[in-house]
Amino acid sequence: MSTAIQKRKLSTGLAVTQKVFVRSRNGGALKIVREHYLRDDIPCSSQSCDKCTDFYFLDASTGEITKPVLSDSPLDLKGKADIGKHYVMLDTNVVLNAIDMLESDAVFYDVIVPQTVLEEVKNKSFAIYLRLRTLCKNEEKRVVVFHNEFKTDSYLAREKGEIINDYNDRLIRNCAKFYTSHLKDTGISVVLLTNDKANIEKARADDVKVMTLEDYVSLLPNATELQDMLPSSDGFSAKLTEIKYPEYYTTARLMGGIKNGSLYQGNISVSSYNFLEGSVNVSSLPKPLLILGRENLNRAFNGDSVVVQILPKSQWKKPSTEIVDEETINKNAVGDDNEDEVVISDEERRLLAQEAIRVQGGDVEEEKRIVPTGRVVGILKRSWRLYVGQLAPNSVNPNQVGEELKNWLVRE
Numbered sequence: 001m002s003t004a005i006q007k008r009k010l011s012t013g014l015a016v017t018q019k020v021f022v023r024s025r026n027g028g029a030l031k032i033v034r035e036h037y038l039r040d041d042i043p044c045s046s047q048s049c050d051k052c053t054d055f056y057f058l059d060a061s062t063g064e065i066t067k068p069v070l071s072d073s074p075l076d077l078k079g080k081a082d083i084g085k086h087y088v089m090l091d092t093n094v095v096l097n098a099i100d101m102l103e104s105d106a107v108f109y110d111v112i113v114p115q116t117v118l119e120e121v122k123n124k125s126f127a128i129y130l131r132l133r134t135l136c137k138n139e140e141k142r143v144v145v146f147h148n149e150f151k152t153d154s155y156l157a158r159e160k161g162e163i164i165n166d167y168n169d170r171l172i173r174n175c176a177k178f179y180t181s182h183l184k185d186t187g188i189s190v191v192l193l194t195n196d197k198a199n200i201e202k203a204r205a206d207d208v209k210v211m212t213l214e215d216y217v218s219l220l221p222n223a224t225e226l227q228d229m230l231p232s233s234d235g236f237s238a239k240l241t242e243i244k245y246p247e248y249y250t251t252a253r254l255m256g257g258i259k260n261g262s263l264y265q266g267n268i269s270v271s272s273y274n275f276l277e278g279s280v281n282v283s284s285l286p287k288p289l290l291i292l293g294r295e296n297l298n299r300a301f302n303g304d305s306v307v308v309q310i311l312p313k314s315q316w317k318k319p320s321t322e323i324v325d326e327e328t329i330n331k332n333a334v335g336d337d338n339e340d341e342v343v344i345s346d347e348e349r350r351l352l353a354q355e356a357i358r359v360q361g362g363d364v365e366e367e368k369r370i371v372p373t374g375r376v377v378g379i380l381k382r383s384w385r386l387y388v389g390q391l392a393p394n395s396v397n398p399n400q401v402g403e404e405l406k407n408w409l410v411r412e
């Protein structure tokens, strides 16, 4: 990929024309020309700044003049780590991992989110992006998005061969650098929070005040209270945990399996008391086959026409297993997944079915009964039309839904 950049003056500011060559599907080069307008009149949004006064404008959507959001008397750490009165700027991973903290009213007021970070968050987790947008509307928290990539003073062109992550980190550091010098006369500093070691070193070299989230929180007056809210340190290295589901079987495998009796077709009902528990009516079994846990439900929705297989006996529901614990079930399912792919033949599946019929039909008291369980391996027909819903972004724990929520929202 090669980028040629030309600059030319426009009345509104500087326009950067980027000619980006990307590889097209058939391998040829595809030229995309992007006009990127740089402006001088983007305000820093600090109430202490008198350089940006003219940049606030009449917002046609609200009929009001935009106002600086960041307080003129932000939190003062009184010389601790040379910080004093300061605004906080966050990098992408801090937002992704500490969004709960950001939303808390115990910490994080006067926060700057570079546009680069907002975009990265949007790409990585749509749910957290929505939460961040909601936060920006919360007047008490004073969280602003700064359009660093459109401001002449904070924009940087991407270097030839520079990978996008490095470029974004460089943009974020430059944004912090811009604020630091822009607010120099106000006595307010900007602290960039990032847990990325290389980023910290480079920011220090640029004379940017930079800290890890943990170090920053440890300086706060209510540090003890906040300790519990810190994301675990492995959270940062693991990034967001995405839920992995077993892949659906191919149509040929589904049809073959249904035909030879190793797979079954039926409609799934998901329990209205426990969304991690479902059952599928299978014509060859005396009772519905129980489906437990997220992995085994495998993205099936109530009413879907699904194809299921019977799980090995070790994963059947033991007598008096009371509550479906998502963790345990998923652990089991993941652990046994590959094994059962390899080990269980169609013949063994048919034997399992016979065993299931025997167990289901047995004259055993309810609580002493072992219950055969299965897994969804394919969806024949969705029942989407049943779903009309509303999601409040704040009600969702993105660590649990991740990309699924994103897909769901897009589909709705």
Ligand SMILES: [Zn+2]
Binding pocket: 043, 044, 045, 046, 049, 050, 051, 052, 182
């Ligand atoms: Zn300003």
